[in-house]
Amino acid sequence: MKLYDGGRAPNPRRVRIFLAEKGIDIPLVPVDMGKLEHLGEAFARLNPMKQLPVLELDDGTILSETIAICRYLEELHPEPALFGRGVLGKARVEMWQRRVEFHLLGTIQAVFRHTHPAMKEMEVPQIREWAEANRPRVRAFLEILDRELAGRRFIAGDEFSVADITGFVSVQFMKPARIELPPELTHVGRWYNEIAARPSASA
Amino acid sequence: MKLYDGGRAPNPRRVRIFLAEKGIDIPLVPVDMGKLEHLGEAFARLNPMKQLPVLELDDGTILSETIAICRYLEELHPEPALFGRGVLGKARVEMWQRRVEFHLLGTIQAVFRHTHPAMKEMEVPQIREWAEANRPRVRAFLEILDRELAGRRFIAGDEFSVADITGFVSVQFMKPARIELPPELTHVGRWYNEIAARPSASA
Numbered sequence: 001m002k003l004y005d006g007g008r009a010p011n012p013r014r015v016r017i018f019l020a021e022k023g024i025d026i027p028l029v030p031v032d033m034g035k036l037e038h039l040g041e042a043f044a045r046l047n048p049m050k051q052l053p054v055l056e057l058d059d060g061t062i063l064s065e066t067i068a069i070c071r072y073l074e075e076l077h078p079e080p081a082l083f084g085r086g087v088l089g090k091a092r093v094e095m096w097q098r099r100v101e102f103h104l105l106g107t108i109q110a111v112f113r114h115t116h117p118a119m120k121e122m123e124v125p126q127i128r129e130w131a132e133a134n135r136p137r138v139r140a141f142l143e144i145l146d147r148e149l150a151g152r153r154f155i156a157g158d159e160f161s162v163a164d165i166t167g168f169v170s171v172q173f174m175k176p177a178r179i180e181l182p183p184e185l186t187h188v189g190r191w192y193n194e195i196a197a198r199p200s201a202s203a
Numbered sequence: 204m205k206l207y208d209g210g211r212a213p214n215p216r217r218v219r220i221f222l223a224e225k226g227i228d229i230p231l232v233p234v235d236m237g238k239l240e241h242l243g244e245a246f247a248r249l250n251p252m253k254q255l256p257v258l259e260l261d262d263g264t265i266l267s268e269t270i271a272i273c274r275y276l277e278e279l280h281p282e283p284a285l286f287g288r289g290v291l292g293k294a295r296v297e298m299w300q301r302r303v304e305f306h307l308l309g310t311i312q313a314v315f316r317h318t319h320p321a322m323k324e325m326e327v328p329q330i331r332e333w334a335e336a337n338r339p340r341v342r343a344f345l346e347i348l349d350r351e352l353a354g355r356r357f358i359a360g361d362e363f364s365v366a367d368i369t370g371f372v373s374v375q376f377m378k379p380a381r382i383e384l385p386p387e388l389t390h391v392g393r394w395y396n397e398i399a400a401r402p403s404a405s406a
Contacts, residue, residue, distance in 0.1 A: 095271035
């Protein structure tokens with residue numbers, strides 16, 4: 001098994017943090033997103049979506065999509081469970097993972113991709129108005145999350161899950177997107193600091 | 204258990220088709236999206252994301268997010284398996300479901316929301332340039348899908364899955380988004396007609 005990795009971008013980081021939490025060691029194959037290597041023909045043969053990361057199994061089977069890769073690894077290495085436990089627990093993790101992915105990672109990504117000079121060749125055309133439409137949505141979701149985190153330790157419940165990984169990587173991604181984390185959202189701040197203190201956070 | 208339903212919108216339809224394929228009968232509570240009922244305060248107490256559908260369990264527990272609801276129902280009613288079989292089969296369904304969701308449903312949605320007069324109050328501001336940026340992405344993904352469907356019966360493999368539900372609802376959603384399905388994509392056409400002939404298609 002090997003993992004085609006994309007460095008600091010949010011999705012490659014999500015999978016690396018997932019691996020660190022599971023204690024799984026997979027050889028990484030670096031793909032240079034800065035040099036647009038993932039947009040070339042050679043990489044498109046691996047993943048026609050031209051996105052990272054990509055997991056290649058020993059028989060050559062290709063799996064793409066961050067959450068599909070993580071779920072595959074969860075099936076092979078069930079502990080610690082990062083997609084929840086029990087029928088309802090699993091549904092809650094799925095719900096929160098998706099809420100965070102669409103309403104936080106997705107909106108931050110829209111701001112980043114449509115404003116950052118480094119994205120000029122990847123996001124064509126960059127539409128400033130679309131970035132600005134998404135900026136208040138980042139804040140609106142963080143306010144919802146703050147109310148939720150007032151009542152529990154992690155995003156999807158009392159146990160750390162893949163929803164926290166998506167959330168943590170999203171909040172870190174606010175920095176290159178040049179969005180400030182509102183300091184008055186103290187529950188998000190408490191949660192963020194706790195996740196940042198885990199050894200996996202540097203993966 | 205009851206399902207807050209949103210009529211013709213793609214996500215409510217995805218869950219209703221899923222229920223029909225499983226042969227599960229759940230009472231529906233209609234929410235009038237045309238009258239923006241889902242954006243009101245009463246509905247926000249059920250789902251702060253203000254999105255449909257929402258599943259309410261008998262103890263009052265709320266589950267939102269189409270795929271979280273479907274996965275919960277899959278755990279309760281495993282057959283027919285719509286999230287794949289076996290470790291790799293499940294990962295393939297997850298991968299394709301997400302590819303279709305992001306690159307087809309998501310791009311069609313961008314075109315629809317940012318051009319259709321009926322979305323004026325729901326998508327503020329409507330950004331014509333963002334719709335136009337997404338239009339070629341719909342086509343690009345359909346071309347990838349056409350090549351894939353040349354070699355197999357369903358989107359994620361030889362069995363019908365939730366990826367086909369997302370794909371089918373997406374292609375139907377092209378009509379209100381006023382995007383034509385390119386007739387030369389004959390494998391997509393063959394697949395679409397086959398899914399449209401299933402009894403669940405009218406759900």
